[in-house]
Amino acid sequence: MATPSAVVGSAVNGGSSGATATGLIMNSGAASGTLAETIASMAATAVASAAASPSTSMNATVLEKAQQAKRDEDTPRDLAIGLAALLVLVMIIVHPEFLARLFASMRRKRVEHAEDLARPSYVFDMQAKKNQQQQDVVAAPRVVAGGDLWTGWFLRAGKKGTTSAFRAGGSSTAVDRFPPNTESGKNGVQPRSALAPPPHIAPLTSRLPFGSYLDKAPFARWASPFTTRASVSSLIVIAIYLAMTLVACIYKSNVAKKTSAHGYGEDYTRTGLVAMVQVPLVIALGVRGNIIGLATGQGYDRLRIFHKIVGRVCFVCCAIHTIFYLNKWGKAGTLGKSTKSNVFITGMLAFAATCLIIITSLPAIRRSAYYFFKITHIIGVILLLVGLAMHVTVAVPWVIASGAIYLFSIIMQLMKTRFARAELVAFGGSTTTLITIPGITAGWRAGQHVRLRVLNLPYNKCAEAHPFTIASAPDSGGLVLMAKAAGDWTSSLYHLASSGGDNDGEVGVWKRKAHVMVEGPYGGLGHTLPTAFSSIVLIAGGSGISHSLSLTQDLIERSPTGVVGARTIDLVWVVRVQQTARALMPTLNTLVERARVWEKRALDGRRHGADLALPIAVRIHIFVTRCPDSSPLTLLNSQPSGRNNMHEKLSPSASGHGRSNSVDSSDSHGSDESGQYTTDDHWALPVMPGVLPARLSARLSGIFQPTAAQHTKADWLAKNPDNVRLTQVYSRPTDPLEAMSEIFAYRGRPDLNAIMASVTDETISRHGRTLTDPTGIFVSACGPEFLVNDARDATLDVKRWKRNAVGGTEFSAEFFGF
Structure with a gap:
């Protein structure tokens, strides 16, 4: 478990038995400032020695071992560059959708093209309407909007006075009003809509002949543990990542034992270096403050499949790295001595932390004891970073990067957290709890979710955070969540809502107030509008x-x-x-x-x-x-x-x-009376899209009587629900x-x-x-x-x-x- 620099030193000292070769190599290495110049001097020395001395194989061994050490030193950098290039490729694929969303978020005026003005609309007098359209466009062009790029980051108290569509019972009256960005008519002037829809730009993959196959999930219906929700496009990204990692592990790396013919080999550091590169990546893919999701327009929940894959690759590389060195020391008889070294102790600490994370991530443990899995994840990450930083000095920059990513995520979670007072409504007969938070009315996009903690629950459940999709629109009377009593925590929430407080037996609901902590919003539809x-x-x-x-x-x-x-x-x-x-x-x-x-x-x-x-x-x-x-x-x-x-x-x-x-x-x-279909005079021609207008079909149904074929069709439908x-x-x-x-x-x-x-x-x-x-x-x-x-x-x-x-x-x- 030595550093690449130490390996280079051993390669130079161990492989040079001739005085002339040794002196030339060491002197050139001391005079040169970089390892590349040292390797160039080694190559020149090996060629000169081959002509002057018969021991050419020994010089070739020195050169090959130095090249292997140089390759080990460059592997983390090259692999990181490759992973960054893969991320850029994914960003390019989603780039058009992001541009459309950015354009729609800047609210620029949209001027209709001539061909758009010439097209008829849903009108009765086509020519009059077309002239009116031309006048409206020239006078006041609409503004393209709907990108919502600046919303959906932090919850806040928005507009007041709005009404919510959610009702615990009874009926409600629709709100007949023009919302913002709609100009009401004044002084006889007709009202108008001031905004225009955002442009629709399909993903680049949809333009490919096989684009529809990229969205398929071929393993979604397989039995566990082989099932996965990943689409074909995600599997392609995973395959490219695995190929890059495999090449990084085996390219110009000789793990065979040293022999008299080959003095180089036993390259056991390569897999450790590859595992080291995975640590910042696996943390970046797993946290909620996800910078990779920010770059690709995906929520952390959609990147979990990549988090799992990268974590398993990191574990496999760590295991191979550890097994190689234990086997080497065991065969050499130095295992007892090596276990007392700082390199061994810190390395085993990092490996044990990795094993703890992997074992507690198994589906059986994660589903039955989620918070035990979460706590062990946090402890394991901390031990992994501490052990890795103390193991080798080359890992310190990667540990700092990992810690910075994790710290950024914690800060974002704290900034997204809000304390509020909520109303809990328990619906009788459906075991569903409706959580309404009137103090939070804006700051999210439709389709996003939050993580909820209910502080009024017992002490062993009040700290648990559970994700719930927001069921209400922004600026619509408050943030609304729905929780179905399907587990221990949601059942406790339902019992809390139904115990005490207001009881409205007429509509079968129970209400009470509670203090909650809301974190979010997260996820959503990304760049899709x-x-x-x-x-x-x-x-x-x-x-x-x-x-x-x-x-x-x-x-x-x-x-x-x-x-x-x-x-x-x-x-x-x-x-x-x-x-x-x-x-x-x-x-x-x-x-x-x-x-x-x-x-x-x-x-x-x-x-x-x-x-x-x-x-x-x-x-x-x-x-x-x-x-x-x-x-x-x-x-x-x-x-x-x-x-x-x-x-x-x-x-x-x-x-x-x-x-x-x-x-x-x-x-x-x-x-x-039995509820079965019969043929009567009210059976009419069905309205099929694009065949007959609905109003014309309705009129025809009152003129023509049903035919024998229609009676037969009705009888057949009665037997085929x-x-x-x-x-x-x-x-x-x-x-x-x-x-x-x-x-x-x-x-x-x-x-x-x-x-x-x-x-x-x-x-x-x-x-x-x-x-x-x-x-x-x-x-x-x-x-x-x-x-x-x-x-x-x-x-x-x-x-x-x-x-x-x-x-x-x-x-x-x-x-x-x-």
């Missing part, structure tokens, strides 16, 4: 709805400003029982009502020449997987005001298979000239492929009518592993020509745990 897409699909499973709610509420609140380019949001929520969804129905109704109010106002204003952005429609699909046919589906039992019964006519409806909120549980159209759900998904309202916000409820599991196909066809049809280019479909899934994997497969299975026609599809995955 949902506001830049034409359509958005959000898929949630169980408590994963919090991620989708945050995005949905944020897009609804910002839609009037013009910064949202999407026309539709399809939120698919999969729950096991109705009680889980019923607790959030007031919140969902509020979101849909708000979206619907703005839809009607914006569409009506655009018909009268107002320069308003296209509104966003929110269609929520709730799938109850454990609802038997004998149990009524009672989530939606009221028809929204002002909504026609188009959906009731255009799809077979019954209490047994998939219902929308335009049909209550007592409706008898399309079903008999899965196809009924598919038909209802396709028959949801899709007319962009009408308000489309609505809630639907279904039995069974969703057909995600059918949903993606429906949204894709609708997007193509909608932009085909307006002669505009779509800007892609954004799909985000949050929930159990199998649901996220199904959503990823459904997104990637979209036909290539359709994917190109909608401007591309992008997928983002969020999982329950880290």
Whole structure:
């Protein structure tokens, strides 16, 4: 375990038996100031000695051993340069998305091109509207916004007076107002939206012929311990990293035993040097104040797979380094003497710390005793850095770099921590706790998460920090979290909320106050901008709805400003029982009502020449997987005001298979007393995207009577519930000239492929009518592993020509745990 300089010295002294060679080598080494000059002198001396003396093999041995020592000394630097180059390559790949986000964060004015002005919009009088558009653009061009690069770093108290969409029970009224960056009409002047959506720039990988395969997760469905969430692109980065590390370990490194023919070898320091380089990298990838994530636009939770790989490589290199030297000393009979040296003691301390970290990181220990794993991680890192710094002097700069990275992370965590007073609401029947912190109203981006500590819990749990996705939008009445009682800590939180305090038996909730400590925000969607897409699909499973709610509420609140380019949001929520969804129905109704109010106002204003952005429609699909046919589906039992019964006519409806909120549980159209589908006069042609306008189909359904083929189709659908759900998904309202916000409820599991196909066809049809280019479909899934994997497969299975026609599809995955 000697330093490279010591190895060079032994190479020079041990390999020179001739007086002439020894003198020339040592003198040249003393005269020269660098090791490179010494090696050059060695080469010249070896050539001269080969001509003057027959002992050429001995001189070659000296030169080769010196070269090996020089290679060992350069290995840390070269490997660090290679890893930095790999990081730069990844940054270049995500560079276009970052530029789009930066441009949208600078709020520059956007001037429409002539061809954009010539395209018709959603109007009735095309020519009049086109002239109005030209006048508006010349008078007051919109400002590109929505990058949000300067937000999402620190929590703070933002705007006051805003209302939250979250309700513990009862109903709420939508807020009919223009939010900031929306100019209200004055003195007879029509209101206008002042902002424009950010540009959509697809990742560079999507331009490759095999780009869709890079997003696949080929090992996501494998059995443990071989399963991994890593995508193909991540696996390629990992493969490049492993190849670089392997080359660094074996390039010009001879570990064979010295012989009479070869006096050099036993290069046991190389693996130790490679392990030394991994230490700052593994710490940088594991901490929450992640500088690598900052450079690549990824949260620390998305870099955990790289943290694990680098940590295991570091352990393997340390183990090989230790085994080599123990074997050498054991065969030489100097093991007892070597164990008393400072080099051995400090080296074994560092190796023991590495073993402690690796053993406590095993999945069985990490899942059953997370905080034991976390404490041993901290202790192990400290012992590793201390032992490594005392082991060899060449490791001191790397230890300082590792300590600086860890210290930076601690400072960032302290700066992101806030103490606040929260309201805990326990929902009866769903074992879900709603945490509302009214004192924190801004500072995060939709989709980010925080780490929560509840100081009112018992002493053994109050210091535990648990991650929760923020379920509310910024500036919407406070920070809201949702915790499902799925473990010991969350169960204790639910019992705390339901014990004492206010008890509202009428709505089945319990409330109480608590002191909390919030750290964050972290994670999020990175450089992906949902506001830049034409359509958005959000898929949630169980408590994963919090991620989708945050995005949905944020897009609804910002839609009037013009910064949202999407026309539709399809939120698919999969729950096991109705009680889980019923607790959030007031919140969902509020979101849909708000979206619907703005839809009607914006569409009506655009018909009268107002320069308003296209509104966003929110269609929520709730799938109850454990609802038997004998149990009524009672989530939606009221028809929204002002909504026609188009959906009731255009799809077979019954209490047994998939219902929308335009049909209550007592409706008898399309079903008999047993809840099975029957053929009646209310069965009509289904509205398929791009085939017939919804209003025309509704009119035709009142003129023409159902044919025999339609009766046959209805009977067939009665025997195939899965196809009924598919038909209802396709028959949801899709007319962009009408308000489309609505809630639907279904039995069974969703057909995600059918949903993606429906949204894709609708997007193509909608932009085909307006002669505009779509800007892609954004799909985000949050929930159990199998649901996220199904959503990823459904997104990637979209036909290539359709994917190109909608401007591309992008997928983002969020999982329950880290």
